[in-house]
Amino acid sequence: MFSFGKNTFKRTRGGVTPGHFKNTRDCATEQLPIPDTVRIPMAQHIGAPCQPTVKVGDTVAVGTVIGLGEGFMTAPIHASVSGKVKAIEDFIMPTSARCKAVVIAADKLQTPDESVTPPDVHDFESFIAAVKQSGLVGLGGAGFPTWIKLSPKNLDQVDTLIINGAECEPYLTSDYRECLESPDTVIEGVQLVKKYLNLQHCYIGIEKNKPEAIAILKEKVQGLDGIEIKELATRYPQGAEKVIISEITGRRVPMGKLPADVGVVVLNITSTSFIARYLRTGMPLVAKRVTVDGDCVKNPGNWLVPIGTAIADVAEACGGCDKDPAKILLGGPMMGTCVYADSYPVAKNTNGLLFFSADAAGQQRVLACMKCGRCASVCPMGLMPPQIYEANKVKDIAELTRLQVNACMECGCCSYICPSKRLVTQSMREAKATLRAAAAKKQ
Ligand code: SF4
Ligand code: SF4
Structure with a gap:
């Protein structure tokens, strides 16, 4: 039963069971070829957009900071390719947010910025500062700056970490591939977050329709204290923050409150392993694994895409479309955003690109x-x-x-x-x- 202030709604579970369509579950992640140009929007997180810190003609490397925000709710934005800044232009995000975008002509050398070195992390403050510098936002799709999520005001009242590996949206297999391809890094990330936030209990929640991911992570946590794999019913929206908290802990987050108000921090599973990689290498968030699928795409798969790559470039790398897409979705079919042009770029929180024909999109009266x-x-x-x-x-x-x-x-x-x-x-x-x-x- 969800309880919101005075009103109390008697709910058992709710949700629906759409088809899974996890067609790309066996498609190992491939590196997308570096495109000729990337267009990197300055609004890739919840909160005010960043402002460009580079100008036309500047040389940038992979990981160079190209955008910073002034507000509290912000995360820096980095160049995903090495090359030259070609333009700084006005841009409207698919969500209608207006911002600037930095266009970079890639030199295809992928030279890393000299600032890309492992951060010095030794306590909670330096850990949060590192997560902030990494530019990480929720990779499950929400785009909430992760450093804010990991430093709630009432951290002393938080006792539980939930790693969200539910990935309940049909078609998407990006998080699933992370579990299969990098299980050790996932667990390394969990231990880092547990350590620096001083949390005793961690649950990794995964839907039962991903038995291989459950099995491999169960094997990895054997003998580790305070980390438990929770098998969740396959039911959409199992991965919604309030739902997964309720399913795993029985705690209900009241309207207008945050998970930390019921003693929980929730982190997406790919975000978790990204933290481990960042602490090892210092390479900020410059690429995102994206599931490419839909009945128009010749070769569906999972691709590691430089942020700012146009949808058209991603489609081309997948062999192109064999019929005209009537609907292109950024994200899954339940919560994804429909875009009107294939020139839109992949952003930090893009986890899927779906190309559907008019027949598959099924417009009905x-x-x-x-x-x-x-x-x-x-x-x-x-x-x-x-x-x-x-x-x-x-x-x-x-x-x-x-x-x-x-x-x-x-x-x-x-x-x-x-x-x-x-x-x-x-x-x-x-x-x-x-x-x-x-x-x-x-x-
Ligand atoms: S979209 Fe809103 S109203 Fe509709 S089912 Fe989800 S939470 Fe309920
Ligand atoms: S017809 Fe649709 S909108 Fe109306 S009550 Fe039924 S489900 Fe809800």
């Missing part, structure tokens, strides 16, 4: 709501989308607040299950925007 209640029955947060939709139509702020629309995590379960093919998640987003606008007006 939207019908009237038949008040069947299925959307409410699958909502992991116990929300009532039809009532929220009606309240938003008349901009009833009090009712939207009472219905707690801000608890919506935009997981997409309601749209998935709707027999009338209504854009239910979209209407939740609109209702949240209504509340945000009302709050801004009040201020």
